[in-house]
Amino acid sequence: MWAYEKKLQYPVKIANPNPAYAKIVITQLGGPDGELGAATRYLNQRYTMPYKEAKAILSDVGTEELGHQEMIAAIVYQLTRNLTPEQIREGGFDTYFVDHTTGIYPQSASGVPFSAATLQSTGDPLTDLFENLAAEQKARTTYDNLLRLIDDPDVRDPIKFLREREVVHFQRFGDALRVVQENLDAKNYYAYNPAFDVQSVPDPRRRARI
């Protein structure tokens, strides 16, 4: 079960609204490599993960991603406060505004609504973890690109924090991958899927660890 903490993981305090920035930052909520996809990916993958360390990492990283959705939403919200119709038009925010006003809607920068088609849960621990390692790097690249386009230090500061967390999560999924591999046949990691085939191919190493 989840409980809500009434705080942002890292503060967001943006003095100047900027609809052009809002239009690109929203992609880290509902875009192909955004935080909603990240949380959805990890929190759904964890059920079939056979190893306790990796169950914990998927649970805890997935939970942190829920907090990152909140930070992105807070950034977009603060960037779109007190806008005039002129500012909305000039910032290119009119295409978002016409459908959502300044409501927070999970979509990509190009306007595609969030889709679970951008993520995977394969039920294969190795495949899922490589998916997650890639996902963290893709999100890091997106944050790098946002930092290339955004000058306002009030916006850059929380974005830099989120970018750093992508790097940390990449490291932690590396730990999870190590745990999975230590439980598999080092001569052939792909001999069987430990989340599915384990009954038919008992692994002495796994038994020894428990």
Next chain:
Amino acid sequence: MNERETLLNRVRMHDLALVDAGLFLDGHPHSSDALSYFRRQQAAYKQAVQNYEAKYGPLMFKNGDFTNGWSWVNDPWPWEGADN
């Protein structure tokens, strides 16, 4: 029902009471009856959590007592259907 399940059900009971009363209070923040009910349940909830965690480990890792190591990863996890 084993002891773990009993202690966890006590946590669940007071947790649900808090969730339920909290939702009601969101819409009726000035209800003194609801507030005093919430506060009674809150005390019971804290005690129930303490009783469970002392024996079976943390429900949230930030509040955990890890003097005997990082028990957070320990099986079973809640979705595994083993009284958790």
